[in-house]
Amino acid sequence: MADFILALDQGTTSSRALLFDRQFGIRGLEQLEFQQFFPKPGWVEHDPQEIWDTQLRAARGALARAGVTGRDVAAIGITNQRETTVVWDRRTALPIHPAIVWQSRQTTPICDALRAAGLEEEVRARTGLRIDAYFSGTKVRFILDAVPGAQARAEAGELCFGTIDTWLIYRLTGGRVFATEPSNASRTLLFNIHTGDWDDTLLQALRIPRAMLPDVRDSVGLFGETDPEWLGHAIPITGVAGDQQSALFGQGCLAPGQAKNTYGTGCFLLMNTGHEAPRSQAGLVTTVAWRRAGRLEYALEGSIFVAGSAVQWLRDGMGFVAHARETEALATSVPDSGGVYVVPAFVGLGAPYWDEQARGTIVGITRGTTRAHVTRATLEAIGFQTRDVMQAMARDSGISPAVLRVDGGACENDFLMQFQADILGIPVERPLVLEATAMGAAALAGFGVGLVRDRAEIDRRLGAPRYFEPHMRADERESRYATWLRAVERARGWMEAGS
Ligand code: ADP
Numbered sequence: 001m002a003d004f005i006l007a008l009d010q011g012t013t014s015s016r017a018l019l020f021d022r023q024f025g026i027r028g029l030e031q032l033e034f035q036q037f038f039p040k041p042g043w044v045e046h047d048p049q050e051i052w053d054t055q056l057r058a059a060r061g062a063l064a065r066a067g068v069t070g071r072d073v074a075a076i077g078i079t080n081q082r083e084t085t086v087v088w089d090r091r092t093a094l095p096i097h098p099a100i101v102w103q104s105r106q107t108t109p110i111c112d113a114l115r116a117a118g119l120e121e122e123v124r125a126r127t128g129l130r131i132d133a134y135f136s137g138t139k140v141r142f143i144l145d146a147v148p149g150a151q152a153r154a155e156a157g158e159l160c161f162g163t164i165d166t167w168l169i170y171r172l173t174g175g176r177v178f179a180t181e182p183s184n185a186s187r188t189l190l191f192n193i194h195t196g197d198w199d200d201t202l203l204q205a206l207r208i209p210r211a212m213l214p215d216v217r218d219s220v221g222l223f224g225e226t227d228p229e230w231l232g233h234a235i236p237i238t239g240v241a242g243d244q245q246s247a248l249f250g251q252g253c254l255a256p257g258q259a260k261n262t263y264g265t266g267c268f269l270l271m272n273t274g275h276e277a278p279r280s281q282a283g284l285v286t287t288v289a290w291r292r293a294g295r296l297e298y299a300l301e302g303s304i305f306v307a308g309s310a311v312q313w314l315r316d317g318m319g320f321v322a323h324a325r326e327t328e329a330l331a332t333s334v335p336d337s338g339g340v341y342v343v344p345a346f347v348g349l350g351a352p353y354w355d356e357q358a359r360g361t362i363v364g365i366t367r368g369t370t371r372a373h374v375t376r377a378t379l380e381a382i383g384f385q386t387r388d389v390m391q392a393m394a395r396d397s398g399i400s401p402a403v404l405r406v407d408g409g410a411c412e413n414d415f416l417m418q419f420q421a422d423i424l425g426i427p428v429e430r431p432l433v434l435e436a437t438a439m440g441a442a443a444l445a446g447f448g449v450g451l452v453r454d455r456a457e458i459d460r461r462l463g464a465p466r467y468f469e470p471h472m473r474a475d476e477r478e479s480r481y482a483t484w485l486r487a488v489e490r491a492r493g494w495m496e497a498g499s
Helices: 048-066 108-116 120-127 137-146 150-155 164-172 200-205 243-250 308-317 326-331 371-397 414-424 436-449 455-462 474-491
Strands: 004-010 014-020 026-033 073-080 086-089 159-162 220-225 236-242 259-263 267-274 285-292 295-304 341-343 361-363 404-407 428-430 466-468
Touching (some): 004 164, 048 164, 086 164, 108 120, 150 159, 243 259, 243 436, 259 436, 371 414, 404 414
Parallel strands (some): 004 073, 259 404
Antiparallel strands (some): 259 267, 285 295
């Protein structure tokens, strides 16, 4: 049997492919960036053809780097930027409109209309989500309105809607397989996370015909085989999940109460809740983690809009450092933040506050404040925001994770990780291999093809993680966190005040 697993990691700014060997070592990696389109303020679009082209070239490049061919690949796993929406012609596989990216705010008016129709509670109960332009459903509506004749063609079954997983599966299989799985489907605003099927009430509310929706399969299992034209061989696609759920799987958070935080541009915190789908009262969303053997497993998710991008602001906006990694030395050049708190609400606040009117704030400045203090306070803010979400998770689920697993670019910062452990009061576990998202897709595909039978096989290969143990005294931890909450109050509702 062929030995390698190819993980396709289709992200917001680049398409990546990683070739894993049987021991889950990375043998080949190729990454290709693609263009971002900003047609109007707040709008973000991609060219679906370019996504496909770069993804295919990345896959070929990863194989070439490892000196192997498609014949050596036992299975393909796919993980992808979530919510981004593509509508294409079923017959020609040509997109009828640019892909509308998850970040894009262009469907805010459609969201307002859904809210005005009193659908907020209905949406939350059925999908676990909030009505927000972030999710796919309103993006589909937008495309069907924007392209003349599209509604009628969708009703006649001539058009396909897919998130990026579905688009890639369709292209990889030469149009033979039109399918998705629940971790992606649960981000569309159209999927009932309790029944595991598309929801007729929501489809009607958005006038989206069922005929344009993909088949929902298990996240682990055979989706189809690639057309031999692409990689020289028919390779089975056997594992698929959205990027954050894939990272949850890649981090080994398979049991209820296990949580991971990805520190990238923003932070995405997910906690596995097992077969229960707790309804959030505390400002989180409920999402499907994956479906295995026909059974849905769930997660609570909290997204923090600004994390690593606050570090970019220190670098590019403030000019305090030349490289992100220099923030660590600068932050530790002072014994503490000197009473300074930075609330990086540059685009409002996400979970658990959901305050669009909030704006960034620095409080506690004195004559002695330096860039080192502000830098330290900015890194600390990432840790404080993570605690905000962790507390919301504990309130919603009644579970407090014993340890937080971490990945993403900013988790390389040891100061940040130590502060995170200190302010949470639990250990932070950083794996040796930081490619959790691609690992997750490879692991799902490995299970799907029978190459992996036991999760422990993967964990053994991951090597010993590094633990950051909490050292801060409990009274200091709580008083610092209480001060953070006061700083957040200063940032909230700022735009409302008319400034
Ligand atoms: P994304 O996938 O969202 O692009 P990455 O996981 O690649 O993000 O992480 C990049 C982010 O992490 C950037 O916002 C960068 O500012 C931040 N970052 C990278 N290295 C460090 C570091 N050593 N300390 C703090 N932040 C960092």
